[in-house]
Amino acid sequence: MKKIEVITRNYKLDDIKEGLTSLGIKGMTVAEVKGFGRQGGHKEVYRGAEYQVDFVPKIKIDIVIDDELVADVVQAISNAARTGEVGDGKIFISPIDDVVRIRTGESGSDAV
């Protein structure tokens, strides 16, 4: 199993969710996060005074999937989130040792 962690633009959430559910992904965790990468921050102006806002609001989506789905999922996320501009975000893929569903005690792929 793998964990896919996506950090991307807030307004891409609905597109990504649609792409993933069409692949049969049944759950995800979404968090509002802030940070910066190559995109950097942005400038705001209040009464002529410029402020540099370093941390850009983003969303982080976590999903856990079986290994054979990884290529399709990464493709679906990329298709949904890509604008071609700096700031599209990143996808991190990491191994997961095990998953346990708390309600039933199932583990492994059954619990995903």
Place this chain on the structure above:
Amino acid sequence: MIQSGDTAFILVCAALVLLMTPGLALFYGGMVRSKNVLGTIMQSIIMISLVSLEWIYIGYSMSFGPDVAGVIGDMSHFALSGVTAAPSDTYATTIPHIVFMIYQCMFAVITPALITGAFAERVRFAPFCAFSVLWAVFVYNPVCHWVWGGGFLGDMGVLDFAGGLVVHLTCGVAALVACIAIGPRKGFRKRQFIPHNLPMTLIGTGLLWFGWFGFNGGSALAADEIAATAFVATHIAGMTGMLTWTVVEWYHAGKPTTLGAASGAIAGLATITPAAGFVGPNSAVAIGLLGGLICYLAVMAKNRFGYDDSLDVVGIHGVGGLVGTIALGLFASTAINPGGADGLFFGNPGFLVTQFIGIGIIGVYTLVISWIIIKGVNAVSPLRMEDNAEEIGMDTSEHSESAYQA
């Protein structure tokens, strides 16, 4: 002889002017960081209570009591003695004396509240209250008497329709003195002080504008032609100021902003205040334009001088009051208000000189007395918050409250 129309109008105007103080609280509250929003609102709101109390006991009598040597009212109206439902012999003779008193009370309330924007986010509540009450007694009341209460400046011919000198110039000068004496916010010029809720500031702007119709319109003290003139001039200057600031900012900084539009409106409204009942609509456009432009430049200039007037009281209210008082010396016309004067553009340069004398005397007096009051209060109880308390924010450290629960 009491006129019911005038009485109804001034009662409503008094309520409108009162509304400006909570409006100001929102205007300022939105511009500070979230940890200071309640502390900032509190500094405006508490004035309703403290200054009203001061006003009914001594403020009204000092300002509008029988004149002593052109300098101050005597104490014959102490605790509203003689201020009844019968009209005054001297002021606003068509409304109950007590209505005139409560209308003027609302001006006394908002003036020290305006100053608080200069030292936002860094003063302790108790010495702040002491400063404000002392300032109301020793600055607002005498200046009010000099201009409106039968004092020497009014006798000399200085005109101020609704408070360009008495309200805006005094609060602007006090704001400058206060923010220099108290010092900049911790981290000034290193850290960013971004407004935490501009929609709140815009609601405040709307309430201030609404209240300003009572502030300026009501200063005619009757529901008459002058009130109508003042009401219209007020709106015209507010909207011209808003447009001017927006256009100038768009050109100068690249984008038009909501805070800019709000700031321009307040600048235009403050600038028309001394002139509202003495000028026609075209002059009001010119005055709103001057207000929007010059106040914008004044706010930009702040960064060069390096003092931390947190919410631009000097640049918007002080400079607005100053520009409006001078503009009155230019644009006043007896064709609009026979009780006023003609300005420079209507063939009377002497009146402009008179206005400058008024500005000079009130400016210097306010500067000196505000400085003495601040130093005096500071010696007894420091105005400045301790470093740690300032970091935590006024809401928690001064009031044990927080505006927003996580």
